[in-house]
Amino acid sequence: MKRFVALPIMLSAVLYAGPLTWDRLVQSAQTDPRFEAAQKRSEATSSPRNTKLWDKMELRYQLDGFSFAKHDFELRMSPKTFGEGSADRERYEANKAYERARFGVERSLLLYDRYERGVRYVMRKKINEINKQLLQVNADRIEVLHLKSGSASFNPEDLMAALEKGATLKADLLSDSTALRDAELKMKIWVPDFDGVDLDSSFLPTMDELAQNLSNGVEVNENFPLVAMARGKRDAEVAQAKQDVSKGRDYISHIGIGYSLQIESRMEKYKTLYADDVYGTGFYGPNKNDGDSTYIKEFKKKTGCTSVAGCNASADLLVPDKDNRKTADKFFVNLAFRLPFFDSGKDGDLKLQVAKLDAEGDYLADVRDINQKVARLTEEVLAMIGQWKVQKEYVQQVNASGFMEQFAINAGSDPLLLLRAKESSLESDMKAVKLEYDIFVRYLELLNYAGILAREGSVNHLREALK
Numbered sequence: 020m021k022r023f024v025a026l027p028i029m030l031s032a033v034l035y036a037g038p039l040t041w042d043r044l045v046q047s048a049q050t051d052p053r054f055e056a057a058q059k060r061s062e063a064t065s066s067p068r069n070t071k072l073w074d075k076m077e078l079r080y081q082l083d084g085f086s087f088a089k090h091d092f093e094l095r096m097s098p099k100t101f102g103e104g105s106a107d108r109e110r111y112e113a114n115k116a117y118e119r120a121r122f123g124v125e126r127s128l129l130l131y132d133r134y135e136r137g138v139r140y141v142m143r144k145k146i147n148e149i150n151k152q153l154l155q156v157n158a159d160r161i162e163v164l165h166l167k168s169g170s171a172s173f174n175p176e177d178l179m180a181a182l183e184k185g186a187t188l189k190a191d192l193l194s195d196s197t198a199l200r201d202a203e204l205k206m207k208i209w210v211p212d213f214d215g216v217d218l219d220s221s222f223l224p225t226m227d228e229l230a231q232n233l234s235n236g237v238e239v240n241e242n243f244p245l246v247a248m249a250r251g252k253r254d255a256e257v258a259q260a261k262q263d264v265s266k267g268r269d270y271i272s273h274i275g276i277g278y279s280l281q282i283e284s285r286m287e288k289y290k291t292l293y294a295d296d297v298y299g300t301g302f303y304g305p306n307k308n309d310g311d312s313t314y315i316k317e318f319k320k321k322t323g324c325t326s327v328a329g330c331n332a333s334a335d336l337l338v339p340d341k342d343n344r345k346t347a348d349k350f351f352v353n354l355a356f357r358l359p360f361f362d363s364g365k366d367g368d369l370k371l372q373v374a375k376l377d378a379e380g381d382y383l384a385d386v387r388d389i390n391q392k393v394a395r396l397t398e399e400v401l402a403m404i405g406q407w408k409v410q411k412e413y414v415q416q417v418n419a420s421g422f423m424e425q426f427a428i429n430a431g432s433d434p435l436l437l438l439r440a441k442e443s444s445l446e447s448d449m450k451a452v453k454l455e456y457d458i459f460v461r462y463l464e465l466l467n468y469a470g471i472l473a474r475e476g477s478v479n480h481l482r483e484a485l486k
Contacts, residue, residue, distance in 0.1 A: 038217035039210055042478070044137055047209040048129040061122035064115050074099050079275070093277030093353060102265040110258030117251025123244035123473035130472040130480065133209060134463055140202040141220050142456040147195035149449045154188040156442045157181055163434050177435075224482045226455070229462060230404045233397050237469060239390045244470040249385035253378040260374030275353035281344075389468060396465040403458045410451040417444035 048054055075097040083089035164178040203216060224232075241247060417440055462481075466472050472480050 038215040039213035041222045057125035064118040090280045095275035101268040106261035113254030120247035127472040138459045253382040256378040272355035407454045
């Protein structure tokens with residue numbers, strides 16, 4: 020029974036570990052750790068922000084004397100400065116747009132690596148096939164030269180050159196196999212469970228399709244992720260400058276509400292004081308008009324003493340037995356205002372203007388750089404496509420049956436000349452393949468700048484690009 024259970028699992032494992040296709044290679048970008056990190060960062064910055072109601076809030080405590088009889092508690096708040104709220108919202112939106120564009124750039128780079136590695140593998144296989152054919156043509160040349168070794172037209176240098184070329188082609192084949200194996204190992208990092216590589220060259224656009232897509236040029240717009248990143252950076256720097264300037268508009272330093280607490284059990288110690296202990300201090304001191312304060316008059320009236328010194332009784336009246344204040348009187352309000360009469364604020368406005376100009380200058384420089392790179396890549400791709408067409412036309416001409424027959428008649432059926440014609444065709448084909456690889460490398464760079472590779476839901480970015 021266990022064998023029957025294990026059989027579907029084994030079959031599913033075999034099916035899952037199929038050959039590496041373009042679809043699997045492109046989809047592997049979704050599971051890349053860099054993609055997941057960039058996605059989390061973008062989602063974190065896109066989440067709703069909390070509204071900032073104040074700049075700072077603190078709870079203050081004051082002890083009035085080490086008798087621990089009086090305690091003041093205050094909740095103090097520093098309100099936001101004027102213009103700080105709008106600057107915060109602008110910076111949040113700018114950072115949100117910047118991180119969204121940055122996520123697109125990161126995804127584009129991940130796909131660029133995969134497309135570039137896949138294109139390199141396909142082109143290297145083409146080069147490997149051509150090298151095999153060149154090696155066979157060279158082996159045929161060596162065989163013909165050996166047969167002609169006894170004739171008068173035999174040249175030993177031709178045989179030596181053919182042997183040297185054979186060694187070079189064998190070294191090229193070894194290099195091809197090494198490059199293909201390295202490419203497979205690189206792709207196994209992205210798709211570790213494939214069995215063989217099945218990257219079809221028909222997945223790639225033709226040179227005619229590329230030339231048609233690029234014939235009208237590529238217009239740089241704000242949808243390019245790199246342009247969007249530059250714009251987000253500019254807006255964030257301007258919002259940061261606005262925040263810095265708004266910090267100088269703290270006309271209301273703080274607003275506080277407090278509560279004054281008196282502990283009666285701690286205040287009883289004052290009842291042991293005598294009148295002359297506090298006489299001459301504050302409210303209890305003599306009045307400048309008649310020499311006695313209000314409290315002294317009341318003290319004399321209640322005690323019947325004509326003088327404080329003469330009637331040094333216990334000063335029960337100094338501290339009441341209970342805190343008789345009303346509840347409303349136990350609370351207090353604390354306000355602090357900054358007086359900006361001697362501060363015109365021109366320095367802050369000047370800093371803001373300079374920051375805006377600097378940010379705008381950097382943004383325009385980035386856009387200009389992107390424009391120049393896109394224009395240069397477009398021009399190079401179109402020029403290389405023209406060179407590729409020249410090489411392919413020659414290959415088609417040499418491989419045409421009528422051309423080879425006419426060449427054989429003119430050459431007197433000399434096998435060495437026929438082999439040279441075939442070799443020339445293969446060499447031109449080799450040049451065309453190398454040009455094709457250089458074209459795709461630049462084309463991928465162009466798609467990376469244009470943000471085509473950052474598009475989601477696209478199956479083949481190379482064919483759907485620039486449409």
